[in-house]
Structures are given as structure tokens and as C-alpha cells.
Amino acid sequence: MTRRNRFRKPLLFLGMLALVASIMAPSLALAQENSGSGGGIMVGGFDVGPGGAPEQFNPLQAGAGFTWFEKYFSKLMLYDPQFTAIQGELAESWEINEDATVYTIHVREGVTWHDGEPFTAEDVKFTIEFAAHPDSASYIGAKFASVESIETPDDLTAVITLTAPNATLLDAFTFLVMLPQHALQDITPAEMVESDWWRTNPIGTGPFKWKAYEPGQYVELEAYEDYWRGRPALDGIINRYFPEAGSSVIALRAGDISFTYLTTDEALDLQGDENFTVLEGPSLVVNAFGFDLTDERFQDARVRQAFAYALDRQIMIEQLFQGTAEAVPCAYLLPQFIPAEVNMYEYDVAMAQSLLAESGIDTSQPIEIVTYYSDQLSQDVLVTVQQFLADAGLTITLRTTDTPGTYNEVVADPAQWDIAYFGAANGPDPDVMSTHFQSKESNPSVINRSGIANPDLDALFKQGRETVDPTARAEVYQQICSIMNTELYWVPMWVTTRFGGVSNGVENFIWVPAPGGGRYYDAAETWSLAA
Amino acid sequence: MGRYIIRRLIISIPLLIAISFFVFTLLQFTPGDPVDAYLPPDALISPEQKEAIRSQMGLDRPFLVRYGYWAKEAVQGNLGFRLISKEPVTDAIASRVGATLLLMGTAMSIGILLGIFFGVVAAVKQYSILDGMLTILAFLGLSMPVYLAGLLGLYFFSLKFDWFPSGGYSTPGQPFSITDRLHHLILPASIIAVNYIASIMRYTRAAMLDVLGQDYVRTARAKGLKESLVIGRHALRNALIPIVTIVGTYLQFLLGGAVFIESIFGWPGLGRLFLEGVGQRDYPLIMGLTLILAVLILIANLITDVVYAFVDPRIRYD
Numbered sequence A: 001m002t003r004r005n006r007f008r009k010p011l012l013f014l015g016m017l018a019l020v021a022s023i024m025a026p027s028l029a030l031a032q033e034n035s036g037s038g039g040g041i042m043v044g045g046f047d048v049g050p051g052g053a054p055e056q057f058n059p060l061q062a063g064a065g066f067t068w069f070e071k072y073f074s075k076l077m078l079y080d081p082q083f084t085a086i087q088g089e090l091a092e093s094w095e096i097n098e099d100a101t102v103y104t105i106h107v108r109e110g111v112t113w114h115d116g117e118p119f120t121a122e123d124v125k126f127t128i129e130f131a132a133h134p135d136s137a138s139y140i141g142a143k144f145a146s147v148e149s150i151e152t153p154d155d156l157t158a159v160i161t162l163t164a165p166n167a168t169l170l171d172a173f174t175f176l177v178m179l180p181q182h183a184l185q186d187i188t189p190a191e192m193v194e195s196d197w198w199r200t201n202p203i204g205t206g207p208f209k210w211k212a213y214e215p216g217q218y219v220e221l222e223a224y225e226d227y228w229r230g231r232p233a234l235d236g237i238i239n240r241y242f243p244e245a246g247s248s249v250i251a252l253r254a255g256d257i258s259f260t261y262l263t264t265d266e267a268l269d270l271q272g273d274e275n276f277t278v279l280e281g282p283s284l285v286v287n288a289f290g291f292d293l294t295d296e297r298f299q300d301a302r303v304r305q306a307f308a309y310a311l312d313r314q315i316m317i318e319q320l321f322q323g324t325a326e327a328v329p330c331a332y333l334l335p336q337f338i339p340a341e342v343n344m345y346e347y348d349v350a351m352a353q354s355l356l357a358e359s360g361i362d363t364s365q366p367i368e369i370v371t372y373y374s375d376q377l378s379q380d381v382l383v384t385v386q387q388f389l390a391d392a393g394l395t396i397t398l399r400t401t402d403t404p405g406t407y408n409e410v411v412a413d414p415a416q417w418d419i420a421y422f423g424a425a426n427g428p429d430p431d432v433m434s435t436h437f438q439s440k441e442s443n444p445s446v447i448n449r450s451g452i453a454n455p456d457l458d459a460l461f462k463q464g465r466e467t468v469d470p471t472a473r474a475e476v477y478q479q480i481c482s483i484m485n486t487e488l489y490w491v492p493m494w495v496t497t498r499f500g501g502v503s504n505g506v507e508n509f510i511w512v513p514a515p516g517g518g519r520y521y522d523a524a525e526t527w528s529l530a531a
Numbered sequence B: 001m002g003r004y005i006i007r008r009l010i011i012s013i014p015l016l017i018a019i020s021f022f023v024f025t026l027l028q029f030t031p032g033d034p035v036d037a038y039l040p041p042d043a044l045i046s047p048e049q050k051e052a053i054r055s056q057m058g059l060d061r062p063f064l065v066r067y068g069y070w071a072k073e074a075v076q077g078n079l080g081f082r083l084i085s086k087e088p089v090t091d092a093i094a095s096r097v098g099a100t101l102l103l104m105g106t107a108m109s110i111g112i113l114l115g116i117f118f119g120v121v122a123a124v125k126q127y128s129i130l131d132g133m134l135t136i137l138a139f140l141g142l143s144m145p146v147y148l149a150g151l152l153g154l155y156f157f158s159l160k161f162d163w164f165p166s167g168g169y170s171t172p173g174q175p176f177s178i179t180d181r182l183h184h185l186i187l188p189a190s191i192i193a194v195n196y197i198a199s200i201m202r203y204t205r206a207a208m209l210d211v212l213g214q215d216y217v218r219t220a221r222a223k224g225l226k227e228s229l230v231i232g233r234h235a236l237r238n239a240l241i242p243i244v245t246i247v248g249t250y251l252q253f254l255l256g257g258a259v260f261i262e263s264i265f266g267w268p269g270l271g272r273l274f275l276e277g278v279g280q281r282d283y284p285l286i287m288g289l290t291l292i293l294a295v296l297i298l299i300a301n302l303i304t305d306v307v308y309a310f311v312d313p314r315i316r317y318d
Helices: A002-034 A066-072 A121-132 A169-173 A189-194 A246-253 A264-270 A301-310 A313-319 A349-359 A376-392 A404-411 A430-437 A455-466 A470-487 B002-029 B034-038 B047-056 B063-075 B089-124 B129-143 B146-160 B178-212 B215-222 B227-251 B259-264 B270-279 B283-311
Strands: A041-045 A077-079 A086-088 A091-096 A102-107 A147-154 A157-162 A208-214 A218-223 A236-240 A259-262 A276-291 A325-327 A367-371 A396-400 A419-425 A490-503
Touching (some): A041 A246, A066 A208, A086 A091, A121 A147, A121 A157, A246 A264, A246 A490, A264 A490, A301 A490, A349 A376, A367 A376, A367 A404, A376 A419, A455 A470, B034 B047, B089 B178, B089 B259, B089 B270, B089 B283, B129 B178, B215 B227, B227 B283
Parallel strands (some): A041 A236
Antiparallel strands (some): A102 A157, A208 A218, A218 A236, A276 A490, A325 A490
16 A cells, blocks of 8 residues: 555656646647748737727628738728829729719739639629618728719629719728629628628638638638639738737747737837837827817817917827827828928917917816827826926816727717817828818718818818829818818827837738728738748 | 525526616616727718617617517527627627636636645644745735736746747647647636635635634544544545635636636637627627626525535535
8 A cells, every 4th residue: 555655656747747748749849830941821910909800700890900801802902001002903904084983993804702703893893782782881881872883894894983073982992892792692781791601601802711710719711722813822821819919919929920010119129129020100090189169168279279389299209109100280191191381389388378368268167188098108198288288277187988989979979078089090091081070061971070160171172082183182182281280170199100010930021000900912922931 | 405496596587687687777878889889989980870780780779678679589598699790699608618617617626626735734734834835825826916917927938938828729720639728728727726726725724723623623633543534534524614615606707707817818718708798888798698697606606505515414405
């Protein structure tokens, strides 16, 4: 009895050692597999950060996540990675008539869906009509509301006629993924909203095709052999989900994933590491303070200007953002939309005080700033703004809502808010701002929470939508920028830089930030893992 | 005993109705609705389109109508669909329940075994250096917030030492294997277990000390029984009664207790699903999870009460 006991302990110990060893083994095996030359499977956190839409699979309804959607679905057109021009994707070329009411689109020949069926102009017609159907409840489909008819004279041509001139339709195409008519024609748009097709066997024309979805964990795609640009260099690509943003950068550093979105702090931290490359670009989102213009305190432009003069934006950019943001004179950042003469409202607290005194505003009344940004950096910004405005004589209280949803509810009701701090997509197409600055009288479906009503802006946005020539069009938006800059319905602050981190083991990798992610050609078929 | 269990089960029915109605009502008062949570604040969408999505989700109907409809379906086992992905709620829960049970089951097993073991050791060697160290460690374990322990654990054991993967449930793209699953399981389970070890150890130590001072223990020793028998059979069995209560109250955490760790480690479990549901204002998911958790807590309490009767012969129902 005692002798057997003496043996048992070392045996148990050895057994545990063996168990531990076998548990450690997979990480070694995996490391070897990845070091093989060519092919390979890239794992990334493609839905981390503000451009991602983790575990949302309906690209007609998702507000973000396009970086990932575009790995298996395709669009007719995409921007270049600098967002300067729109280029063909499934569309080989197109013509637009002079007043932007007829678009003739020539689709590429030889493109096939992942099930082998050819992609044709019929699919274009089907997708637009499907997405624009009210039952699709798609805000992307709504961009095609002005489509009157679509004709397909042959398999490779779609002629789209609009009820009203619309120069922004090309931009709308960079949102719309093409859907296979042959697979979906018997399903109504309403059924499609509830369908599990999106997460079980979606069929696209992208470089990768659907393989597996593990709820809460990842989606796996595999190379599509017959992709029209040629088979991708990678054998597959995996999108891993990170419910806790901070853990994706740990996975990147540990070598478990090769790409993730980074916060500013994480990016500055990773910059010195020779194993990784930090990618960066302007967010294409402008941060601004918007006024509730139904509140008579803010109807006096001098009060809004005083607000702008009271803030030292440069010092906030240097110290809070460590230089990773750029001040803007209006809601736009791209130089072609900025007129030569703009007021940058350089910090001038005396000017702010005298403007407030002139306006006769009752400074004893506290003003509340509401935001949905709960991250530390934004909170620091707001506390600093509070201090600057206190110097100018305004009493500010701050309020952060728990979700964007709550924020939306608050700012929908003028009685509930005074000033809001938010971000709004300001590009690539300048028309994105029309929904914020056009009056409800001119178009009842605009957002325009501030209650802006300026006939000049209404006319200019209309003109911008009807102008096809890029130079003439840019001039229109310069005039808009000029009005925004003097009226200050929003006090524009800055466009921040956003970051991604990629392992140096990935070659030819392209990623730039964009609101909602993607919408540019990232040449994913050329991405490869270094030998 | 049988009649007691049936009586308890019958009382549960009005309780469940009350709980579900209460949660449903609370949800009406949370600001923001699923449409707002779903669309980004700068989504270019008109009020009419928003209204269309809202009515398509059934949110435009009166409150009591919606509750009645939900309750009618829930009784028949249909918990509805998630508002955004349209995945059936029962499917969503079923696909996550295994992961949570595995994680929490492992963590609690480690917690109970080691907790009782260390508790007994600390009690037997009361006021020794070992006891002091275990007590200090227990307080550390109890006072460290679990999300901090999770991040530190990831940082050291995954990033610095590279012993374990940086979260996840399995290696993406690899076929399932038990060693791979264990490799992913050990770190998060151990981190959760720390808390259980610490608290169970404290309770066991106190209960053991109490029992060790009893007359019958002195009698057992006086009879000349071996110390291991005195501790193992006479003292520990009696000390276990309060421990069973504690463990019983932990059973409810089996399914919903690992919200933070599941999020930090990307573990596809129910706690994380719940958090997502709240963030997205996914009413059917929140209601479904609440109902199932309520049922489980009621069952766990019942089991605890029944186990008492076995552990403590003095307790009799009926």
C-alpha cells in the first residue's frame, strides 16, 4: 500500500507534464505552418474599430464593415486608396449624360459568381431594384431613390435613367454590393432582411468566397479560384472578432493575427516596433460642435463665433492628439473644397468675451454639451473645452450618453439638448454634408438636427448634385465651405488621423481608414504572407 | 421531498412571469431603441426610412401588445428573433451555452477543489506562516477586479511568455481538437477561478475552524482516530454545509457570470452575448436570456435546497 503510493506521485506528475506539453504543442505547430512559402491563411481583426460591423452580415443594412464585405462581395466601382477618384471594379467603363440623368454602365466581361454563374447587367438591374425597394429597409438602397428605370440592352450594358439630375450616383455605387439575381430572384426583399443566406452561404464575385462562420469567433473565407483578376495569392483569409478592443492589439503583438485597427495610443506605442508597420490616414470624419438653433441663445451668430474664438484648437491637437489631427475651417478637409479665404478662428479669448458681451447672452445660464463619444481622448477634449469656455465666461456642463442610440434620441428632440459634440462623415463625396446642412423645407428626409435653414446652402447643394464636371463641382462646395465658415452652424474642430497595424509578415497590404471602412480598391488578391 | 419539489416548481411560474414583465418594462425606459443603436450616429438615413425599419422590427406596436405576443410565443418555446441579425434567439443561446458552461464549469471546478483544499490547510495550520500567506493571497484574489486580471493575464501569459493564445475559443481555420480547446481554455478559466478559490477558501477556513472546536471532534481525537480521518470525515463533512450554500449561490453564475472575461478573451459565451444584446438594445435577445437565466437560478436554488437534505441529515422537507 505505502509502496504503491510512493510510485503514484511521480506518475501523476509525469502525466500532468505530458498534458501540459500537449497543450502547448499546437502553438508551435501553428507557428511552423505560417512560415511556409506562399499561400497561407491571413488572420486579421478586420471589424475592429469604428469602420467595423462585427457579426453583421447584411451589407445593404450595415452602416460599416465594408473592408470585410469587399473581400467576398464586389461593387461596380470603388475609390482609389487616396479617395481622389472613382475607378471601375465590376464596371469596366461608364458614360454620364450632360445633366447627370442617364448613366450608361458597361460591366466587365468574364466575371463569375462564386457558384460559377456569369455576372451580367441583369444582376446590376436586380441589385439596384432590390436594394431600393422599401422593404429592404436599406439606407444604401435609398441613395438610388431617384432611379426611374433600368434597361439592359445586352448582357454587358445597363442604362440607368434618373428622375432628377444626380452627380453623386457614382459615389452611391461604391456603397452598393452586387447581389446574384439567379440565387435571390425568388426571395422578396422583406424575406431577405430576415434570411440567414447572408451568414450561411452568401454568393459574391470577390476574391474570396464564403467558407465558415463561427458565431462569436470568426468568419473564414477561402480563395476563389476563378476570380476575374486571377486567383488570390492567399489561400484564405479569416476575420476574427474582438469584443474588447484592447485585446486585438495584444493578439497582433502575440502574432495570432496580422492586422488590426489601432487607437492613437496603441499606434504611437507600436510605432517603434520593427515587426509591425503602422498605417495611417485621415478618418474622413469631421468632429464638430453643433448648436440647437431652435434655442434662441444660439440664433445669434456672434455667440457661435465666440465659441470658436474661445477654443485653442492648435494646443488641443498638439497636446491631446499628439499632432494626429488636422484643424478644419468648415466641415470639409480635402483641399479642393476649401476656398482661399477662410477664417481659422485662431484662439482669441478677448474677442470671444467681447462677442458674448455684444450678443447680450445670459451667461449665468449653464449650457450642456452632449456626446456619444465615451473614449478617454474625447472626454479629455470636452473637459478642456469646458475650461476654455469658462475662461470666456460660459458655464458648461458635460453629458455623455451610454450609446449612440441614446444620443440619437436626445438630439432628435430640441428640448433635450443645447450643443452636441459628434463626428460626421465628410467625404469622399462632399454631398454627404447635404443631409446635415440642407433645410427640412427643401428636403424633408434630411437629418439636419441643428435645424439649419439657409436658402443659399439649399441652392448650392442642389447645384452640386447637378454638376458633373469635377472642377466646376468643387467650386460649388468651396462656396458652401465659405458659408459654413462664417455662419458656424457647427463649430468645426478637426479631422483626426486613424491607424491600423499590420505585421511585416504580410506583403502588398493596403489599408486606409474610411467612415464605415472600405470603398476603395485594396488589391486584396495580391496580399501574401512572406516566406 | 417529491411534493416539496413540485410545490417549489409551481411557485416558480408566477415568479417567472413577474421577472419577465419587470425586465420588459425596464427595457421600455432605457433610452435609445434598437434602430438608433444599430445605425451609426452619422448614418445618412431619413426619418421615414428609420420609421420603416422600426415598424419592420415591430417596435411601433403598443407595449402591452408586444409583451403579450412575446409571452405567448415564449410559453411555446419560441423566443423570437434577434432584431439585427434575425437569428432565432434560441439558436443564438444554444450556440453559446456550451462555451460558457465549459469555461465556468472548469473555473468553478478548479475554484471549489482548490478553494476547499486551501481552506482546510489554512484551518488546520491556523496562524502558521502558510495560513498567513494563503490569507493574503485570498484577499488579493478577492480584491483584484476580474477585467484587470484578464488583461494582465493576457499581457503576461500570452504576450510576454507566449504560453497561451491571445484569446479566442479555438485556432481559426484549424479543425477542432481537444488539446487546442484546452490550450485556449486554461488561461481564462484560471483567471476566473482565482476569485472562486479565494472566496471558497475563506469560507472553508472559517467553517473548519468552527467545526474543529466542536466536542465531537475532540471525542473523535480522544478515541485515537488518525488525524486524517478526523479532518476528512468528522470535520470536513460538517464544515461542508455552509460551503454548499455558497457554491449553490455560485451556480447561477455558471451561465451569466463571465461577461468581462468572455469579452476580453473573445470567448463566444452567453455573458458576452448578453452584453452585445444590451449594447444593441436587442430586446428579444435580452428577454430570452433573462428568462433562461431566471429559470436556471430558480433551478439552482432548488438544487441547493435539495442537496442540503443530503449533506445535513437534520434538514427534512415536507
